[in-house]
Amino acid sequence: MSAGFDKQILAQKLSKLNSSQQTIETLSHWCVFHHRCCQQVVETWDSEFHAAPVERRVSLLYLANDIMQNSRKEGNGYIAEFMRVIPAALNGVLTVRDDFGRNVPKRLADYSIKHACCFASNQHRSMEAENSLTTNV
Template structure:
């Protein structure tokens, strides 16, 4: 069997035409490398992040074709794509192109309808896609004048908004972990007989449903933790950029402070010198005469 060529696939992705023929052709080419699907998806992810907004939708259509054709031929493909889809959907969200986001929503909906992913996984993916804002009504009353917000409060609001995805992601992880642990506790007594070699059909049937629920809960937990890692990395990147900006401002501020301090010290010294010189020039000149008397006193005594 031919070996999968990462560079060749990257070139094919760059040249991918947004047509049904082009997408289906490349999908079949990818599915030819069933033993290398992990590399296929990893390359898809790298090139997706590099691609411009106009190309990313075609990448998702390619993933859709592969996922649907691989349901029976390569069921492991869904798990491989799920490792990278949350980041891809977040990238589409940031681009903010309304028509593309609507099409992405439709894709995720189709994956749910055709059971490409479990309902829990579909909910997780849907949570990464922004909700469309409602269009303003023509009969709506005129908007009120916006209140003036002071700059510090505005900056604090922006920071809170930046940290919100991370807080939301960790809250979902906590909820998913509680659910999976709850199902695990209920799993053992039910599935023990079903997992035994001599288990009856009824025991196997009883074991199947809780195992499915537990598996779905674990998938949801894994997806939540992956989303939390993405949110955490984004938060770290924001702080790293903030450090660089603050360090640059700090260096400039230190230079300004040094310049002002030096000028202030110089002016203070000049002021002291001028004050001393003025004080010295305002005092009368005196000289001591014989016996310690001043010349002025001696003159006055002679006149007397």
């Protein structure tokens, strides 16, 4: 567990999140710093997302997107964890009737699908490489 990580602190930070780029990036960097706790971060994000009003959910989706993009150099932990919860989150938001409410999640869904495919492809390549190492020994 990363030093200084606390689910309650994250929940407070998520409750103060707004749609400004600065607050999203600041919280994203904090989450990436605590990448060893990615499962707890995503679980907390998911519970906050489902409790949030529709207007705040877009900011939370932007946050998830920023975390996934900025955490790639730390490994695939966040991408794998978010891939478990993002489909249900997007499904709930895509039913919103206004264009903004549909377009933002659609862009994130497109990004998520692209990276889920890349994640699966990378996992497959890793397994193939591992298999070739064990068969060549």
